[in-house]
Amino acid sequence: MAAGGVSILEYFNEDEGYKCGYCKGASSSYSNGMWAHTMTVQDYQDLIDRGWRRSGMYVYKPAMNRTCCPQYTIRCHILDFKLAKSSKKVLKKMTRFLTKGEGAKGIVEPMESFNEDIGIGHVSSPCTSEVNIDPEKPLKIVSLEEVSTSTEVHEKPRTDPAGDNRDPGEKHTSAEANATTESLNNNPKPGRGPDPDKPPCRKAKDLRRERKLKKLLQKQQQIGMADVSQHQEATCETPKALLLQHRDPQGNQPKSLEELTSESSSPDAVHQLEVRLVRSSPPNSQFRATFQESYQVYKRYQMTIHKDPPDKPTEQQYSRFLCQSPLQAENPPDGPDFGYGSFHQQYWLDGKIIAVGVIDILPRSVSSVYLYYDPDYAFLSLGVYSAVREIAFTTELQKTVPDIGYYYMGFYIHSCPKMKYKGQYYPSELLCPETYSWVPIEKCRAKLDQSKYSRLHENPNAEDENRLQNLNKVLILYRNTMMPYNIYRRRQKRANDEAVVQQYANLIGQTCAERMVLYRN
Secondary structure (H helix, E strand, C coil): CEHHHCCEEEEECCCCCECCCCCCCCCCECEEEEEEEEECHHHHHHHHCCCCEEECCEEEEECCCCCCCCCEEEEEEHHHCECCHHHHHHHHHHHHHHHHCCCCCCCCCCCCCCCCCCCCCCCCCCCCCCCCCCCCCECEECCHHHHCCCCCCCCCCCCCCHHHHCCCCCCCCCCCCCCCCHHHHCCCCCCCCCCCCCCCCCCHHHHHHHHHHHHHHHHHHHHCCCCHHHHHHHHHHCHHHHHHHHCCCCCCCCCCHHHHHHCCCCCCCCCCEEEEEEEEECECHHHHHCHHHHHHHHHHHHHHHCCCCCCCCCHHHHHHHHHCCCECCECCCCCCCCCEEEEEEEEEECCEEEEEEEEEECCCEEEEEEEEECHHHHHHCHHHHHHHHHHHHHHHHHHHCCCCCEEEEEEECCCCHHHHHHHHCECEEEECCCCCCEEEHHHCHHHHHHCCCCCCCCCCCCCCCCCCCCHHHCEEEECCEEEEHHHHHHHCCCCCCHHHHHHHHHHHHHHHHHHCEEECC
16 A cells, blocks of 8 residues: 555654643643644544644644633534625625725734634644655555464664654744623613613614505505505515515525625726635645745735744745645545645735635535735735635535535634634534534533533533544554554564553544554654
8 A cells, every 4th residue: 555545643642731822821732733744635534523633744633621722623514604794894895995996905904814723832843753754655564364474573672763752843822812802791881872761773774674665555555456454454464575575686685605705806897806726735836836925925924913023934934834734635536626635725916916825625624724915905804805715615616526515714712702703604513522523603602601611512421423442453654564553562562652542542533543544663
Protein backbone atom coordinates (compact mmCIF):
# COMPACT_ATOMS: atom_id res chain seq x y z
CA MET A 1 0.00 0.00 0.00
CA ALA A 2 1.33 3.45 -0.92
CA ALA A 3 1.48 6.11 1.80
CA GLY A 4 -0.70 8.35 -0.39
CA GLY A 5 -3.82 6.31 0.38
CA VAL A 6 -3.52 6.25 4.16
CA SER A 7 -3.33 8.82 6.97
CA ILE A 8 -0.06 8.88 8.94
CA LEU A 9 0.12 10.83 12.19
CA GLU A 10 2.32 11.44 15.22
CA TYR A 11 0.53 11.98 18.50
CA PHE A 12 2.00 14.30 21.14
CA ASN A 13 1.27 13.43 24.73
CA GLU A 14 1.51 16.85 26.35
CA ASP A 15 -0.01 17.93 29.63
CA GLU A 16 1.07 21.55 29.95
CA GLY A 17 -1.26 24.49 29.67
CA TYR A 18 -0.55 27.45 27.44
CA LYS A 19 -1.78 31.02 27.15
CA CYS A 20 -5.43 31.31 26.14
CA GLY A 21 -6.18 33.59 23.22
CA TYR A 22 -9.68 34.30 24.50
CA CYS A 23 -9.61 34.94 28.26
CA LYS A 24 -5.83 35.65 28.23
CA GLY A 25 -5.15 33.14 30.99
CA ALA A 26 -1.41 32.59 31.29
CA SER A 27 -1.46 28.77 31.21
CA SER A 28 -5.13 27.81 31.42
CA SER A 29 -5.72 26.43 27.91
CA TYR A 30 -5.31 22.71 27.26
CA SER A 31 -5.53 20.63 24.10
CA ASN A 32 -4.35 17.38 22.52
CA GLY A 33 -2.43 17.50 19.27
CA MET A 34 -0.86 15.45 16.52
CA TRP A 35 1.21 16.13 13.44
CA ALA A 36 -0.44 14.88 10.25
CA HIS A 37 2.20 13.88 7.70
CA THR A 38 -0.56 12.95 5.27
CA MET A 39 -4.30 12.47 5.66
CA THR A 40 -7.26 11.37 3.58
CA VAL A 41 -10.25 13.69 3.36
CA GLN A 42 -12.52 11.00 4.80
CA ASP A 43 -10.33 10.64 7.89
CA TYR A 44 -10.30 14.39 8.44
CA GLN A 45 -14.08 14.53 8.01
CA ASP A 46 -14.42 11.90 10.72
CA LEU A 47 -11.94 13.73 12.95
CA ILE A 48 -13.75 17.08 12.84
CA ASP A 49 -16.91 15.14 13.73
CA ARG A 50 -15.06 14.26 16.94
CA GLY A 51 -13.99 17.82 17.74
CA TRP A 52 -10.62 18.01 15.95
CA ARG A 53 -9.46 20.93 13.80
CA ARG A 54 -6.35 21.60 11.76
CA SER A 55 -3.92 24.52 11.68
CA GLY A 56 -1.59 23.86 8.76
CA MET A 57 -0.29 20.33 9.22
CA TYR A 58 -1.01 20.34 12.96
CA VAL A 59 -4.33 18.82 14.10
CA TYR A 60 -5.60 19.58 17.59
CA LYS A 61 -8.56 18.91 19.87
CA PRO A 62 -9.34 21.08 22.92
CA ALA A 63 -9.37 19.23 26.23
CA MET A 64 -12.94 20.29 26.83
CA ASN A 65 -13.32 19.40 30.50
CA ARG A 66 -10.00 21.04 31.43
CA THR A 67 -9.50 24.08 29.26
CA CYS A 68 -10.57 27.52 30.43
CA CYS A 69 -12.65 28.33 27.32
CA PRO A 70 -14.31 25.15 25.96
CA GLN A 71 -14.55 25.17 22.17
CA TYR A 72 -17.52 23.35 20.66
CA THR A 73 -17.45 22.35 17.00
CA ILE A 74 -20.29 24.12 15.19
CA ARG A 75 -21.85 23.43 11.82
CA CYS A 76 -24.73 24.79 9.76
CA HIS A 77 -27.20 22.63 7.81
CA ILE A 78 -27.13 24.31 4.40
CA LEU A 79 -30.33 22.71 3.05
CA ASP A 80 -32.39 24.51 5.70
CA PHE A 81 -30.25 27.64 5.89
CA LYS A 82 -32.10 30.89 6.55
CA LEU A 83 -30.33 34.18 5.93
CA ALA A 84 -30.45 36.55 8.92
CA LYS A 85 -31.36 40.21 8.51
CA SER A 86 -27.86 41.28 9.52
CA SER A 87 -26.37 39.11 6.76
CA LYS A 88 -28.83 40.51 4.21
CA LYS A 89 -27.70 44.00 5.14
CA VAL A 90 -24.09 43.02 4.46
CA LEU A 91 -25.02 41.60 1.05
CA LYS A 92 -26.96 44.76 0.19
CA LYS A 93 -24.05 46.91 1.32
CA MET A 94 -21.73 44.97 -0.99
CA THR A 95 -24.22 45.34 -3.86
CA ARG A 96 -24.44 49.10 -3.37
CA PHE A 97 -20.67 49.36 -3.32
CA LEU A 98 -20.22 47.30 -6.49
CA THR A 99 -23.09 48.76 -8.51
CA LYS A 100 -22.96 52.41 -7.41
CA GLY A 101 -19.60 52.77 -5.70
CA GLU A 102 -21.25 53.63 -2.39
CA GLY A 103 -19.09 52.89 0.64
CA ALA A 104 -17.48 54.23 3.77
CA LYS A 105 -13.78 53.55 3.50
CA GLY A 106 -11.71 53.95 6.61
CA ILE A 107 -14.31 52.47 8.99
CA VAL A 108 -12.72 49.34 10.45
CA GLU A 109 -15.33 46.96 11.80
CA PRO A 110 -14.69 44.32 14.49
CA MET A 111 -13.77 40.82 13.41
CA GLU A 112 -16.69 38.79 12.11
CA SER A 113 -14.91 35.83 10.53
CA PHE A 114 -15.82 32.27 11.42
CA ASN A 115 -12.18 31.35 11.67
CA GLU A 116 -10.65 33.58 14.30
CA ASP A 117 -10.41 30.53 16.57
CA ILE A 118 -8.07 28.64 14.27
CA GLY A 119 -4.47 28.84 15.28
CA ILE A 120 -4.91 30.41 18.70
CA GLY A 121 -2.14 28.59 20.51
CA HIS A 122 -1.70 26.26 17.56
CA VAL A 123 0.18 28.02 14.75
CA SER A 124 2.02 25.37 12.81
CA SER A 125 5.72 24.92 13.40
CA PRO A 126 7.98 22.64 11.38
CA CYS A 127 7.82 19.07 12.63
CA THR A 128 11.16 17.95 14.06
CA SER A 129 10.39 14.24 13.85
CA GLU A 130 12.74 11.81 12.09
CA VAL A 131 9.91 10.15 10.19
CA ASN A 132 10.16 10.67 6.43
CA ILE A 133 6.97 9.89 4.54
CA ASP A 134 7.09 9.36 0.79
CA PRO A 135 3.51 9.16 -0.57
CA GLU A 136 4.72 7.14 -3.56
CA LYS A 137 6.72 4.65 -1.54
CA PRO A 138 4.79 1.50 -0.61
CA LEU A 139 4.42 0.56 3.03
CA LYS A 140 4.89 -2.97 4.23
CA ILE A 141 1.83 -4.46 5.89
CA VAL A 142 1.91 -7.09 8.62
CA SER A 143 -1.40 -8.77 9.43
CA LEU A 144 -2.44 -11.10 12.22
CA GLU A 145 -2.28 -14.06 9.87
CA GLU A 146 1.38 -13.47 9.09
CA VAL A 147 2.48 -13.39 12.71
CA SER A 148 2.41 -17.15 13.20
CA THR A 149 4.84 -17.73 10.32
CA SER A 150 7.11 -14.76 10.96
CA THR A 151 10.07 -14.69 13.28
CA GLU A 152 10.47 -12.29 16.15
CA VAL A 153 12.51 -9.20 15.38
CA HIS A 154 15.28 -8.54 17.88
CA GLU A 155 16.17 -4.90 18.08
CA LYS A 156 18.72 -2.74 19.70
CA PRO A 157 17.54 -0.04 22.05
CA ARG A 158 16.89 3.25 20.24
CA THR A 159 16.80 6.70 21.69
CA ASP A 160 13.74 8.82 21.15
CA PRO A 161 14.08 11.56 18.55
CA ALA A 162 13.73 15.14 19.55
CA GLY A 163 10.40 15.24 17.79
CA ASP A 164 8.64 13.37 20.60
CA ASN A 165 8.96 16.37 22.86
CA ARG A 166 8.38 19.05 20.24
CA ASP A 167 6.57 22.27 20.98
CA PRO A 168 3.28 22.26 19.04
CA GLY A 169 4.02 25.79 17.87
CA GLU A 170 4.30 29.38 18.88
CA LYS A 171 1.33 30.82 20.64
CA HIS A 172 -0.98 32.89 18.47
CA THR A 173 -3.36 35.33 20.04
CA SER A 174 -6.33 37.05 18.49
CA ALA A 175 -7.48 40.60 19.14
CA GLU A 176 -9.20 40.96 22.48
CA ALA A 177 -12.97 41.04 22.42
CA ASN A 178 -14.39 44.41 23.34
CA ALA A 179 -18.00 43.37 23.43
CA THR A 180 -19.91 42.59 26.60
CA THR A 181 -23.35 41.19 27.21
CA GLU A 182 -23.89 42.88 30.56
CA SER A 183 -25.43 45.98 28.99
CA LEU A 184 -28.17 43.88 27.42
CA ASN A 185 -29.62 43.06 30.83
CA ASN A 186 -29.62 46.61 32.24
CA ASN A 187 -32.98 48.16 33.13
CA PRO A 188 -33.78 51.50 31.45
CA LYS A 189 -32.79 54.56 33.47
CA PRO A 190 -35.48 56.81 34.94
CA GLY A 191 -36.93 59.15 32.35
CA ARG A 192 -36.09 56.84 29.47
CA GLY A 193 -37.89 54.04 27.71
CA PRO A 194 -41.49 53.88 26.41
CA ASP A 195 -44.10 56.32 27.70
CA PRO A 196 -46.67 54.28 29.68
CA ASP A 197 -49.39 56.86 28.88
CA LYS A 198 -49.06 56.34 25.11
CA PRO A 199 -50.09 53.30 23.05
CA PRO A 200 -47.26 50.86 22.29
CA CYS A 201 -45.33 51.36 19.08
CA ARG A 202 -46.19 49.15 16.13
CA LYS A 203 -43.97 47.80 13.43
CA ALA A 204 -44.01 49.67 10.14
CA LYS A 205 -44.65 46.40 8.33
CA ASP A 206 -47.86 45.85 10.31
CA LEU A 207 -49.04 49.39 9.61
CA ARG A 208 -48.44 48.98 5.86
CA ARG A 209 -50.34 45.70 5.85
CA GLU A 210 -53.28 47.32 7.67
CA ARG A 211 -53.43 50.26 5.23
CA LYS A 212 -53.32 47.90 2.26
CA LEU A 213 -56.12 45.79 3.68
CA LYS A 214 -58.30 48.89 4.12
CA LYS A 215 -57.71 49.95 0.52
CA LEU A 216 -58.63 46.50 -0.74
CA LEU A 217 -61.84 46.49 1.27
CA GLN A 218 -62.81 49.91 -0.07
CA LYS A 219 -62.12 48.78 -3.63
CA GLN A 220 -64.24 45.65 -3.19
CA GLN A 221 -67.16 47.72 -1.87
CA GLN A 222 -66.96 50.21 -4.75
CA ILE A 223 -67.12 47.66 -7.55
CA GLY A 224 -69.74 45.54 -5.77
CA MET A 225 -68.17 42.19 -6.53
CA ALA A 226 -70.08 40.37 -3.82
CA ASP A 227 -72.75 40.77 -1.23
CA VAL A 228 -71.58 43.16 1.46
CA SER A 229 -72.48 40.97 4.38
CA GLN A 230 -70.91 37.84 2.86
CA HIS A 231 -67.87 39.80 1.86
CA GLN A 232 -67.40 41.24 5.37
CA GLU A 233 -67.78 37.82 6.94
CA ALA A 234 -65.19 36.31 4.61
CA THR A 235 -62.90 39.27 5.15
CA CYS A 236 -63.06 38.97 8.93
CA GLU A 237 -62.19 35.31 8.72
CA THR A 238 -59.37 35.47 6.18
CA PRO A 239 -57.81 38.93 5.91
CA LYS A 240 -54.43 37.35 5.17
CA ALA A 241 -55.91 35.35 2.30
CA LEU A 242 -57.33 38.53 0.78
CA LEU A 243 -53.93 40.15 0.89
CA LEU A 244 -52.31 37.12 -0.70
CA GLN A 245 -54.77 37.25 -3.62
CA HIS A 246 -53.75 40.80 -4.48
CA ARG A 247 -50.10 40.49 -3.62
CA ASP A 248 -47.57 40.95 -6.38
CA PRO A 249 -46.30 37.42 -7.06
CA GLN A 250 -42.86 38.72 -7.95
CA GLY A 251 -42.09 41.74 -5.82
CA ASN A 252 -42.83 40.33 -2.36
CA GLN A 253 -41.30 36.89 -2.75
CA PRO A 254 -38.13 36.46 -0.64
CA LYS A 255 -35.01 36.19 -2.73
CA SER A 256 -32.92 33.05 -2.60
CA LEU A 257 -29.34 33.01 -1.36
CA GLU A 258 -28.14 32.49 -4.91
CA GLU A 259 -30.08 35.55 -6.12
CA LEU A 260 -28.77 37.74 -3.32
CA THR A 261 -25.13 36.78 -3.91
CA SER A 262 -25.41 37.27 -7.68
CA GLU A 263 -27.10 40.69 -7.57
CA SER A 264 -23.73 42.45 -7.63
CA SER A 265 -22.48 40.75 -10.80
CA SER A 266 -23.94 43.24 -13.28
CA PRO A 267 -21.60 44.08 -16.20
CA ASP A 268 -22.58 47.75 -15.79
CA ALA A 269 -21.44 47.85 -12.16
CA VAL A 270 -18.89 50.43 -11.03
CA HIS A 271 -16.73 47.68 -9.49
CA GLN A 272 -16.30 44.07 -10.59
CA LEU A 273 -15.97 41.30 -8.00
CA GLU A 274 -14.89 37.76 -8.92
CA VAL A 275 -14.40 34.75 -6.63
CA ARG A 276 -11.81 32.24 -7.82
CA LEU A 277 -11.21 28.79 -6.35
CA VAL A 278 -7.56 27.65 -6.49
CA ARG A 279 -6.09 24.48 -5.05
CA SER A 280 -3.48 25.29 -2.41
CA SER A 281 -2.21 21.80 -1.60
CA PRO A 282 -0.68 20.57 -3.78
CA PRO A 283 -0.51 24.07 -5.27
CA ASN A 284 -1.78 24.48 -8.82
CA SER A 285 -0.45 27.00 -11.34
CA GLN A 286 -3.00 29.70 -10.41
CA PHE A 287 -2.03 29.42 -6.75
CA ARG A 288 1.69 29.75 -7.51
CA ALA A 289 1.10 32.72 -9.82
CA THR A 290 -0.81 34.64 -7.12
CA PHE A 291 1.19 33.54 -4.06
CA GLN A 292 3.02 36.83 -3.52
CA GLU A 293 -0.07 39.00 -3.93
CA SER A 294 -2.04 36.77 -1.57
CA TYR A 295 0.77 36.79 0.98
CA GLN A 296 0.99 40.59 0.97
CA VAL A 297 -2.75 40.80 1.79
CA TYR A 298 -2.19 38.35 4.66
CA LYS A 299 0.76 40.35 5.99
CA ARG A 300 -1.19 43.61 5.98
CA TYR A 301 -4.13 41.87 7.65
CA GLN A 302 -2.00 40.42 10.48
CA MET A 303 -0.21 43.72 11.10
CA THR A 304 -3.35 45.87 11.05
CA ILE A 305 -6.01 43.63 12.59
CA HIS A 306 -3.87 41.49 14.94
CA LYS A 307 -1.13 44.08 15.54
CA ASP A 308 1.67 41.68 14.57
CA PRO A 309 5.14 43.23 14.22
CA PRO A 310 6.37 43.36 10.59
CA ASP A 311 8.87 40.53 11.08
CA LYS A 312 6.29 38.03 12.39
CA PRO A 313 4.05 37.28 9.37
CA THR A 314 6.86 35.91 7.17
CA GLU A 315 6.35 33.98 3.94
CA GLN A 316 7.45 30.81 5.71
CA GLN A 317 4.98 31.32 8.55
CA TYR A 318 2.19 32.11 6.07
CA SER A 319 2.97 29.01 4.04
CA ARG A 320 3.03 26.73 7.11
CA PHE A 321 -0.14 28.22 8.56
CA LEU A 322 -2.44 28.62 5.56
CA CYS A 323 -0.91 26.96 2.50
CA GLN A 324 0.48 23.63 3.66
CA SER A 325 -2.12 20.96 4.33
CA PRO A 326 -1.96 17.25 5.13
CA LEU A 327 -5.12 16.58 3.10
CA GLN A 328 -4.57 14.47 0.01
CA ALA A 329 -6.07 15.79 -3.23
CA GLU A 330 -8.73 13.28 -4.25
CA ASN A 331 -10.79 13.34 -7.45
CA PRO A 332 -13.36 10.51 -7.38
CA PRO A 333 -15.82 10.33 -10.30
CA ASP A 334 -18.79 11.08 -8.03
CA GLY A 335 -17.09 14.01 -6.29
CA PRO A 336 -16.85 17.73 -7.13
CA ASP A 337 -15.40 18.66 -10.53
CA PHE A 338 -12.32 20.14 -8.83
CA GLY A 339 -12.02 17.31 -6.31
CA TYR A 340 -11.65 17.20 -2.52
CA GLY A 341 -8.87 18.74 -0.46
CA SER A 342 -7.58 22.18 0.56
CA PHE A 343 -8.31 25.34 -1.42
CA HIS A 344 -8.13 29.13 -1.34
CA GLN A 345 -11.13 31.18 -2.41
CA GLN A 346 -9.70 34.44 -3.73
CA TYR A 347 -11.88 37.56 -3.86
CA TRP A 348 -10.75 39.69 -6.78
CA LEU A 349 -11.97 43.31 -6.89
CA ASP A 350 -11.18 45.20 -10.09
CA GLY A 351 -8.25 42.91 -10.84
CA LYS A 352 -6.64 42.70 -7.39
CA ILE A 353 -7.02 40.34 -4.41
CA ILE A 354 -8.82 41.93 -1.47
CA ALA A 355 -9.61 38.79 0.57
CA VAL A 356 -8.82 35.07 0.72
CA GLY A 357 -10.94 32.38 2.37
CA VAL A 358 -9.08 29.16 3.20
CA ILE A 359 -11.41 26.16 3.03
CA ASP A 360 -11.32 22.35 3.03
CA ILE A 361 -13.75 20.50 0.77
CA LEU A 362 -14.60 17.18 2.42
CA PRO A 363 -16.92 14.26 1.62
CA ARG A 364 -19.81 15.60 3.73
CA SER A 365 -19.01 19.26 4.19
CA VAL A 366 -17.09 22.42 3.45
CA SER A 367 -14.95 23.43 6.42
CA SER A 368 -13.91 27.06 6.89
CA VAL A 369 -10.27 27.29 7.95
CA TYR A 370 -9.34 30.98 7.93
CA LEU A 371 -10.12 34.33 6.32
CA TYR A 372 -7.84 37.31 5.80
CA TYR A 373 -8.52 40.50 3.88
CA ASP A 374 -7.14 43.87 2.90
CA PRO A 375 -7.85 46.17 5.89
CA ASP A 376 -8.74 49.00 3.47
CA TYR A 377 -11.95 47.09 2.69
CA ALA A 378 -12.99 46.28 6.26
CA PHE A 379 -16.02 48.56 5.76
CA LEU A 380 -17.51 45.84 3.52
CA SER A 381 -17.81 43.39 6.46
CA LEU A 382 -15.84 40.79 4.52
CA GLY A 383 -15.99 38.30 7.39
CA VAL A 384 -19.78 38.00 7.14
CA TYR A 385 -19.80 38.40 3.36
CA SER A 386 -17.28 35.61 2.79
CA ALA A 387 -19.15 33.30 5.18
CA VAL A 388 -22.39 33.79 3.23
CA ARG A 389 -20.54 33.24 -0.05
CA GLU A 390 -19.03 30.03 1.34
CA ILE A 391 -22.49 28.82 2.41
CA ALA A 392 -23.78 29.60 -1.08
CA PHE A 393 -20.79 27.73 -2.53
CA THR A 394 -21.58 24.71 -0.33
CA THR A 395 -25.20 24.84 -1.49
CA GLU A 396 -24.07 24.73 -5.12
CA LEU A 397 -21.78 21.77 -4.37
CA GLN A 398 -24.69 19.90 -2.80
CA LYS A 399 -26.59 20.00 -6.09
CA THR A 400 -23.96 17.77 -7.75
CA VAL A 401 -22.65 15.97 -4.63
CA PRO A 402 -25.71 15.23 -2.44
CA ASP A 403 -23.60 13.97 0.49
CA ILE A 404 -22.24 17.48 1.07
CA GLY A 405 -24.84 18.95 3.40
CA TYR A 406 -22.99 20.99 6.03
CA TYR A 407 -20.86 24.07 6.41
CA TYR A 408 -18.45 23.87 9.36
CA MET A 409 -17.71 27.18 11.07
CA GLY A 410 -14.88 26.11 13.36
CA PHE A 411 -15.43 26.46 17.10
CA TYR A 412 -18.24 28.08 19.06
CA ILE A 413 -17.15 29.50 22.43
CA HIS A 414 -20.16 30.42 24.54
CA SER A 415 -18.03 32.11 27.20
CA CYS A 416 -16.39 34.43 24.65
CA PRO A 417 -18.73 37.21 23.41
CA LYS A 418 -16.89 37.72 20.11
CA MET A 419 -17.27 34.03 19.19
CA LYS A 420 -20.95 33.63 20.16
CA TYR A 421 -22.21 35.30 16.97
CA LYS A 422 -21.67 32.04 15.08
CA GLY A 423 -24.85 30.72 16.65
CA GLN A 424 -26.85 33.34 14.74
CA TYR A 425 -26.50 31.31 11.53
CA TYR A 426 -29.60 29.12 11.39
CA PRO A 427 -29.90 26.19 11.73
CA SER A 428 -26.71 25.48 13.67
CA GLU A 429 -25.68 22.46 15.72
CA LEU A 430 -23.03 21.93 18.39
CA LEU A 431 -21.04 18.73 18.90
CA CYS A 432 -21.56 17.05 22.27
CA PRO A 433 -18.07 16.56 23.77
CA GLU A 434 -18.98 13.21 25.34
CA THR A 435 -21.25 11.40 22.88
CA TYR A 436 -20.01 13.15 19.69
CA SER A 437 -23.58 13.60 18.51
CA TRP A 438 -25.02 16.84 17.14
CA VAL A 439 -27.44 18.95 19.18
CA PRO A 440 -29.38 22.03 17.93
CA ILE A 441 -27.79 25.11 19.43
CA GLU A 442 -31.17 26.29 20.79
CA LYS A 443 -31.11 23.33 23.17
CA CYS A 444 -27.55 24.07 24.30
CA ARG A 445 -27.66 27.73 25.32
CA ALA A 446 -29.37 27.24 28.69
CA LYS A 447 -26.84 24.56 29.69
CA LEU A 448 -23.88 26.68 28.59
CA ASP A 449 -25.25 29.68 30.47
CA GLN A 450 -24.95 27.61 33.65
CA SER A 451 -21.56 26.04 32.91
CA LYS A 452 -18.80 26.65 30.36
CA TYR A 453 -18.38 22.92 29.92
CA SER A 454 -21.51 20.86 29.45
CA ARG A 455 -22.56 17.48 28.19
CA LEU A 456 -24.96 18.67 25.51
CA HIS A 457 -26.77 15.42 24.78
CA GLU A 458 -30.14 15.33 26.53
CA ASN A 459 -30.05 11.61 27.24
CA PRO A 460 -27.80 11.00 30.29
CA ASN A 461 -27.41 7.34 29.29
CA ALA A 462 -26.26 8.00 25.73
CA GLU A 463 -22.70 6.89 24.93
CA ASP A 464 -20.08 7.47 22.30
CA GLU A 465 -21.05 4.88 19.69
CA ASN A 466 -17.57 4.98 18.15
CA ARG A 467 -15.63 4.68 21.40
CA LEU A 468 -12.46 2.56 21.53
CA GLN A 469 -13.28 -1.10 22.13
CA ASN A 470 -10.21 -2.98 20.93
CA LEU A 471 -6.75 -1.47 21.40
CA ASN A 472 -5.09 -4.35 19.54
CA LYS A 473 -6.63 -3.20 16.24
CA VAL A 474 -5.06 0.26 16.38
CA LEU A 475 -2.77 0.60 13.35
CA ILE A 476 0.91 1.38 13.98
CA LEU A 477 3.65 2.42 11.55
CA TYR A 478 6.96 1.02 12.73
CA ARG A 479 10.09 0.94 10.57
CA ASN A 480 8.09 1.58 7.41
CA THR A 481 5.84 -1.37 8.24
CA MET A 482 2.13 -1.03 9.05
CA MET A 483 0.81 -3.44 11.68
CA PRO A 484 -1.85 -3.78 14.41
CA TYR A 485 -0.85 -2.67 17.88
CA ASN A 486 -0.61 -6.17 19.35
CA ILE A 487 1.95 -7.18 16.71
CA TYR A 488 3.87 -3.98 17.31
CA ARG A 489 4.06 -4.87 21.01
CA ARG A 490 5.54 -8.26 20.16
CA ARG A 491 8.16 -6.74 17.92
CA GLN A 492 9.00 -3.79 20.13
CA LYS A 493 9.08 -5.43 23.53
CA ARG A 494 10.85 -2.47 25.09
CA ALA A 495 8.05 -0.09 24.15
CA ASN A 496 6.34 1.53 27.09
CA ASP A 497 3.70 3.54 25.30
CA GLU A 498 0.42 1.72 25.87
CA ALA A 499 -1.07 4.63 27.82
CA VAL A 500 -0.19 7.07 25.02
CA VAL A 501 -1.62 4.82 22.30
CA GLN A 502 -4.75 4.28 24.39
CA GLN A 503 -5.26 8.03 24.83
CA TYR A 504 -4.73 8.65 21.11
CA ALA A 505 -7.23 5.93 20.14
CA ASN A 506 -9.83 7.16 22.64
CA LEU A 507 -9.70 10.64 21.16
CA ILE A 508 -10.02 9.61 17.51
CA GLY A 509 -12.45 6.70 17.98
CA GLN A 510 -12.35 3.05 16.94
CA THR A 511 -13.10 3.65 13.24
CA CYS A 512 -10.24 6.08 12.66
CA ALA A 513 -7.91 4.06 14.91
CA GLU A 514 -8.32 1.06 12.61
CA ARG A 515 -7.88 3.15 9.46
CA MET A 516 -5.28 5.81 10.27
CA VAL A 517 -1.70 4.92 11.11
CA LEU A 518 0.12 6.08 14.24
CA TYR A 519 3.87 6.50 13.78
CA ARG A 520 6.05 5.01 16.50
CA ASN A 521 9.84 4.94 16.59
